Amino acid sequence: MTTETQHLRISGVEVEVVRKDIKNLHLGVYPPLGRVRVAVPLVLGDEAVRLAVIDKLGWIKRQRAKFAEQPRQSRREMVSGESHWFLGRRYRLRVREQEGPPRVAVCGIGAIDLVVRPGTDAAQREAILSRWHREQLKGLIPPLLAKWQAALGVQVADWGIKRMKTRWGSCNPAARRVWFNLELAKKPVQCLEYIVAHELTHLLERHHDERFTALLDAHMPQWPQYRDMLNSLPLAHEEWGY
Template sequence: MTSVNSKEGNKEEYAFIYGDEAVSYEVVRKSVPQGSSHQKVKRKITIKVHPNCEVVVTSPEDANREDIHQAVMKRAKWIYDALKEFRGHLEYVQAKHYVSGEMQFYLGRRYVLKIVEDADALPTVKMTRGKLLVTLTRFNDDKTAMVRALVCNWYKVRAERIFHERLSELLPQATWVDGLPSFRVLPMTKQWGSCSAKGNLMLNPHLIKAPKECIDYVILHELCHIAEHNHSDKFWRLLTSVMPNWKEVKNRLDGMAELYLNE
């Protein structure tokens, strides 16, 4: 299952001051694995800023509080800059009203929604010159609902076609899969895709808004679940074998998730 975001473990909450702002962060402590010589393997303190502006610090369970704080302060500027960038993304995340001028996405590119009235035309949606053009026969009280329905259906049709093309293109890499897996396009709020125990795939139509490389990542992720049903080390090795740069592609997709899933 490819989720939009995930966290694990117990957490502690702290904060530090940067400039005139208090920046909060969570500490997730993890047990240190035993080495082959029965000596503890040293685990570093790592810091991650999530697209939803959560700051998560992962540390060994026995790490000193002061050591954690110093590690955070050494990267304080980096944390602040990352938060500033993600906040810039979130400023654009507002509920869609399906009116002219709103931003829409398709295969990683931005398009401006334009709605026109034409009494002689059938209701349609098409891309033209950087715009997603919606034509209605006439404007009435149901205008917003009609535009939303037309746009959502347009995305679904495009998603079914493009996902099928990408699945067929990627399948030769998934040598452990027999035949062409069936898939459904199904709206999901927290997942990009999933794979059933029988190997049937479900893909989120909102994924069509992302670059093709991100679509490929989700499809390959789910194909790997046909061989490995959980996120074991074997699963991640299999995914890395077919997409060595999956981590950066996943980060790119997660960074835009709020915008792509917004409707």
């Protein structure tokens, strides 16, 4: 597909304009910083884009204000007593040093134990916890994929988990490959399921257009609540939408 990307400053707002072979204009504001992106038909000129963005300026500012108010975690030092999130719940980290393989375990409803070898530094501790988050997602995602592949009548060829700085998930419809953001391990399961359904819906409709929204409405009517929940929870210190 032919695409052309440029940046325009419209009424003080930096806008990423992506021209592609589509019929309608699609405007989005993305966390964590309120990046504005508009996808437009190849034939649409700059003036028409400016008018469309100006028409939505009030909505854009409201969305950006929501993101600005969204809580951010400070940089994690990976020490006992810190708050860490898993599946939408806040836990207190308890670091214990002992010989043997490192491990992570949820203890009751309030603590995550991180067992590490003596001398393990903060970066290594964070890597151990991230690997654990990845393993948890690897267990949670397959049944959700099976559920939504059956519901939507689609089939993925491959899927994976990785850190992403600009989105919660991504889909390559041609390759039938989907990716999920590692940060989803920290969010409620309903949010993870929403992203699974969202990405699989892209196998039926590539763009965030009226058909895409109608498909989500039909199969997951509560998706706007899950999206809002996802975008209201604390973000990691790392600056990384939907």
